[in-house]
Amino acid sequence: xxxxxxxxxxxxxxxxxxxxxxxxxxxxxxxxxxxxxxxxxxxxxxxxxxxxxxxxxxxxxxxxxxxxxxxxxxxxxxxxxxxxxxxxxxxxxxxxxxxxxxxxxxxxxxxxxxxxxxxxxxxxxxxxxxxxxxxxxxxxxxxxxxxxxxxxxxxxxxxxxxxxxxxxxxxxxxxxxxxxxxxxxxxxxxxxxxxxxxxxxxxxxxxxxxxxxxxxxxxxxxxxxxxxxxxxxxxxxxxxxxxxxxxxxxxxxxxxxxxxxxxxxxxxxxxxxxxxxxxxxxxxxxxxxxxxxxxxxxxxxxxxxxxxxxxxxxxxxxxxxxxxxxxxxxxxxxxxxxxxxxxxx
Amino acid sequence: xxxxxxxxxxxxxxxxxxxxxxxxxxxxxxxxxxxxxxxxxxxxxxxxxxxxxxxxxxxxxxxxxxxxxxxxxxxxxxxxxxxxxxxxxxxxxxxxxxxxxxxxxxxxxxxxxxxxxxxxxxxxxxxxxxxxxxxxxxxxxxxxxxxxxxxxxxxxxxxxxxxxxxxxxxxxxxxxxxxxxxxxxxxxxxxxxxxxxxxxxxxxxxxxxxxxxxxxxxxxxxxxxxxxxxxxxxxxxxxxxxxxxxxxxxxxxxxxx
Numbered sequence: 001x002x003x004x005x006x007x008x009x010x011x012x013x014x015x016x017x018x019x020x021x022x023x024x025x026x027x028x029x030x031x032x033x034x035x036x037x038x039x040x041x042x043x044x045x046x047x048x049x050x051x052x053x054x055x056x057x058x059x060x061x062x063x064x065x066x067x068x069x070x071x072x073x074x075x076x077x078x079x080x081x082x083x084x085x086x087x088x089x090x091x092x093x094x095x096x097x098x099x100x101x102x103x104x105x106x107x108x109x110x111x112x113x114x115x116x117x118x119x120x121x122x123x124x125x126x127x128x129x130x131x132x133x134x135x136x137x138x139x140x141x142x143x144x145x146x147x148x149x150x151x152x153x154x155x156x157x158x159x160x161x162x163x164x165x166x167x168x169x170x171x172x173x174x175x176x177x178x179x180x181x182x183x184x185x186x187x188x189x190x191x192x193x194x195x196x197x198x199x200x201x202x203x204x205x206x207x208x209x210x211x212x213x214x215x216x217x218x219x220x221x222x223x224x225x226x227x228x229x230x231x232x233x234x235x236x237x238x239x240x241x242x243x244x245x246x247x248x249x250x251x252x253x254x255x256x257x258x259x260x261x262x263x264x265x266x267x268x269x270x271x272x273x274x275x276x277x278x279x280x281x282x283x284x285x286x287x288x289x290x291x292x293x294x295x296x297x298x299x300x301x302x303x304x305x306x307x308x309x310x311x312x313x314x315x316x317x318x319x320x321x322x323x324x325x326x327x328x329x330x331x332x333x334x335x336x337x338x339x340x341x342x343x344x345x
Numbered sequence: 346x347x348x349x350x351x352x353x354x355x356x357x358x359x360x361x362x363x364x365x366x367x368x369x370x371x372x373x374x375x376x377x378x379x380x381x382x383x384x385x386x387x388x389x390x391x392x393x394x395x396x397x398x399x400x401x402x403x404x405x406x407x408x409x410x411x412x413x414x415x416x417x418x419x420x421x422x423x424x425x426x427x428x429x430x431x432x433x434x435x436x437x438x439x440x441x442x443x444x445x446x447x448x449x450x451x452x453x454x455x456x457x458x459x460x461x462x463x464x465x466x467x468x469x470x471x472x473x474x475x476x477x478x479x480x481x482x483x484x485x486x487x488x489x490x491x492x493x494x495x496x497x498x499x500x501x502x503x504x505x506x507x508x509x510x511x512x513x514x515x516x517x518x519x520x521x522x523x524x525x526x527x528x529x530x531x532x533x534x535x536x537x538x539x540x541x542x543x544x545x546x547x548x549x550x551x552x553x554x555x556x557x558x559x560x561x562x563x564x565x566x567x568x569x570x571x572x573x574x575x576x577x578x579x580x581x582x583x584x585x586x587x588x589x590x591x592x593x594x595x596x597x598x599x600x601x602x
Contacts, residue, residue: 049505069508076509082502086524095520096510145510 001025002149002181007045007055014041017205019055023149023183023198028175031185032192032216033202034228039185042202043151046183048072059148075142075180079154081134083126089113089137090122096145108144116140116174132163139171143178152184156191171195189229193217193268193345201225213345214266233313239265245286245339253310256286257342265344273341274315276305277334278325286339289313293331307335371581378578386575395561396580400587402473402557403541406480407488410537414489415530419522421489422496436490439483448550451479455551475552480541487536495529496522531595535588542584 004021016038023029031039044050046057048069057065064072083092090109097105113119116136126134135155142150155171156164172195175182186192192199193213200210201224209221217234220226237250239261246257248267255267275285291309303322307313313335317325327333386392421433439447455462455469455478462469469475499522507517523530545559553560558580565573 044505047505047509049508068513069505070511070513072509073511074509076506078502078506080500080502082500082506084503084507084521084525095507095512099511099516099520141506141510 001060002046002183003056003058004046005056005058007042007052007057009041009045009050009052011041011050014038015205016042016045019207021200021207021210023181025181026179028172028182028184028195028197030192030196030199031183031202031207032187032189032196032199032229034187037202038205039187039202040153043076043153043183043185046149047074047076047151073145073148075145075147075150077135077138077142077150077152077155079157081126081131081138081158083129083134083137083141085126087125088122089118089124089126089129092126092137093118093122093140093144095141100145112140112144115143115177116170130163131159132167135159135167136170139174143174143180147180150180150182152182154186155184157186157188168194189217190268190270190343194343201228203228217266217268233267233269233271233311235267235311237265237267239263239344246344248342248344251310253289255342256339257344258339259342259344261344268343268345269313269337269341271304271314271316273337274313275336276307276315276317276321276325276327277336278327278331280334281336283336284338285336287335287337287342289335290332291335293327293329293333296329305333307333309335374574374581375578378575382575383578387579392558392561392576392579395556395558395576396583398473398476398555399542399558399580400583402476403480403484403538405473405477406484406541407534407538409477409481410485410488411530411534414485415492415523418489418492419496419518421493422499423501436486438486440486444483444544444546445550447483448479448547451482451547452551469551471552471554473552473555476548476555476557479547479551480544483544483547484537484540487540488530488533491533491536492526492530495526495533498529499525528595531591535591535595538591539584539588 002021002023004019007016007019009016014036019042031042033039041050045052048064048067048071051066055065056063059072059074083089084095087095090113093109093112094105097108102108109122110119113122116139118133118136118140121129121133121137126137129137135158139152139155152171156167159167168191171184175195184191184195196213198210199213199216200207201216202208203224209216209225211219216225217229220229235250237248237255239246239248239257241247241260241262244258246260246262248255248257248265250267255269257267275283280288280290289307289309291307291313293305294308294312295306297304297306299316302316302318305315305317305327307315315335325333417436421429442450452470453459455475457463457470467474469478503521503525504517507521508514512520543559545563548557549560549563556564558576562573562576562580565576
């Protein structure tokens with residue numbers, strides 16, 4: 001369990017102000033906010049790399065506000081991996097155990113390497129590793145000390161899109177297997193939605209709203225939150241898994257998703273994952289909907305369309321395609337999106 | 346065919362002249378002595394003692410610079426404090442002042458009546474400690490500056506991670522920061538040693554005796570260049586040898602990381 005009471009910190013051009021937060025044991029908490037909101041500073045203050053100017057930090061009922069990081073037992077994972085370049089993968093993972101003078105290092109490292117799937121690269125140096133491998137090693141290195149909390153600072157942001165998705169799913173799996181209390185900082189809404197048990201929205205050094213993903217995305221408490229998360233298509237429906245695909249019924253609309261889940265679910269589809277067309281076309285996309293445009297919002301280089309397909313769907317297209325398509329309010333269009341882009345939570 | 350640009354040719358030509366300017370005197374010095382004459386000189390215990398003393402005192406100066414300079418370099422790389430730029434400027438002072446002036450300054454402090462020389466019970470004037478302090482004064486900046494650059498190139502986030510994994514600041518220094526800066530520290534040490542071996546002006550002011558090699562060369566010059574040159578050639582051969590070997594070692598270290 002971790003509790004922040006009125007924590008404030010000013011450091012260089014960043015600041016966090018009056019943070020009050022309580023994260024339960026075993027919870028996966030995501031701090032979501034734009035760049036420069038002070039997310040990393042908050043995480044580094046929890047880790048003890050900075051001491052708070054005011055306020056208290058309590059981990060497992062112990063006030064650690066001014067305890068140095070080596071006494072806090074927190075695992076830290078940076079966006080840039082931060083593997084020790086002069087050490088092999090094995091030595092990197094073993095570092096925390098060696099410092100503690102633990103026995104049986106080899107077995108523990110191999111067990112951990114198994115868990116994060118880096119067992120076959122233990123002898124290698126970091127410069128021969130891919131980004132995904134580096135981040136797995138860095139996670140293994142943090143987890144091996146059995147931390148009271150795991151702090152992840154934009155852990156997926158330096159990875160390519162494919163690896164990002166893969167590692168995201170594995171983080172979720174890893175969390176359910178280890179049950180480690182986790183604070184994950186990100187600017188990516190989808191990441192927050194999929195991983196977080198709860199989400200805290202951060203803006204200009206302040207936590208402006210906390211809640212479950214559903215609460216945050218459905219009932220944004222302020223205009224900032226609404227703008228930051230609001231562009232998502234979020235619906236509630238009933239899911240049923242059929243063979244390799246999940247069918248979700250939302251009112252009269254049926255969507256397909258590759259996520260396996262049954263019962264009452266929240267569904268989200270990113271507007272940029274939707275393809276708009278005037279004619280019906282051949283596509284591998286599993287989801288095809290049709291409807292009329294009810295709203296057109298000019299957002300500079302891109303245009304946001306709201307299409308009524310029984311449900312109001314937001315989609316974005318570039319200004320050029322908007323002109324090419326020659327569409328207007330009332331025009332009937334088709335919406336295409338892949339089952340892989342339909343997220344359930 | 347790709348045409349080489351005129352600028353490149355012109356710059357290479359200019360560069361060639363300055364290279365020639367450095368190489369020509371060194372080579373002509375090396376080839377001015379017959380191998381037999383060199384062997385004859387090398388058998389002279391006075392010469393050997395002087396060359397050994399040069400290498401040994403330079404080594405001591407480097408060691409002292411390491412022990413006191415590396416912590417300072419780390420502080421300069423990591424911490425911000427008022428007067429930091431003044432400290433940096435102070436470190437560069439020995440590089441900009443004339444060597445004889447450096448010698449007199451060192452003598453003022455370490456001479457028999459100086460605040461250190463007169464009080465610590467160690468004989469500096471005309472003794473090995475005197476040679477070492479004179480060498481240290483003129484050569485320490487190379488080590489400090491190079492080590493500072495080394496520590497600056499180590500991402501503080503690496504140290505943060507080490508701390509979070511349970512390592513105290515001092516353990517983090519020895520297990521993470523120092524090994525990662527070691528290439529710069531080694532290069533700095535080599536430069537410091539080389540600078541110390543080559544020092545003459547500052548050394549003779551505090552310690553003409555025991556004679557280091559440059560002093561012996563100077564001393565022999567009064568009997569004629571033919572008497573002093575073989576010592577010069579021997580010194581240059583030994584120094585270049587040491588220099589090249591150390592460079593190769595530090596180059597190898599670099600490849601590993």
